[in-house]
Amino acid sequence: MSEAQVPWDAAQVRLWLERRIKAARSDQDVADRYGRDREDDYDKAAAEEWVCEQFRHNDAVDDQARFAEAVKALLAKDDFYRAGVRSEQRFEREVKAYLRKLMKMVKTNTGFGKTLRYQ
Template structure:
């Protein structure tokens, strides 16, 4: 667990940077064609999660944010038009939510706003 206090603004900035990166990744995969549907769906899932999380008021409080992410994870389905595979999209949304839950719990990783990140 990080020794620093929860910084809602840092988390919002990270979510905004990931949102922007996911849009670029979707555009790149879309231009490459149907063979890159996996990449498109993964980026669309990241965009979906970041879109919801960055505007939710719970982002200012670590415990509330973690609870909100768990609520999202407990959903039965996630709807987004334009993806190649609904099943793959939903799987990627859940994987991204789990990653974000781990990051929020540990309060770490939000300072890295580079486009390409290790998982």
């Protein structure tokens, strides 16, 4: 038997995006304090923030299929830019990895209930 799929909850997804943005900003602050030792962490957190920020006020979040299409369209892009990152190549790699993670979450409609700081 298969489980009944949980209905799409746009409000929960928006809350999850907000919390991930706050967590990513906090991670960037911590990485900034440690300097060169944590440049990787800074770029990873910057990528997470950038991706979540792209969808925070996007109407596509209201519908699961439209949100999946929006994530897919952004993943198809070749160039991502954000001022202040330590390594543009690492930032782009982390953005693509985070978009793939988000795409998986959208397709399966799982993980958006995890709104705690660490996941």
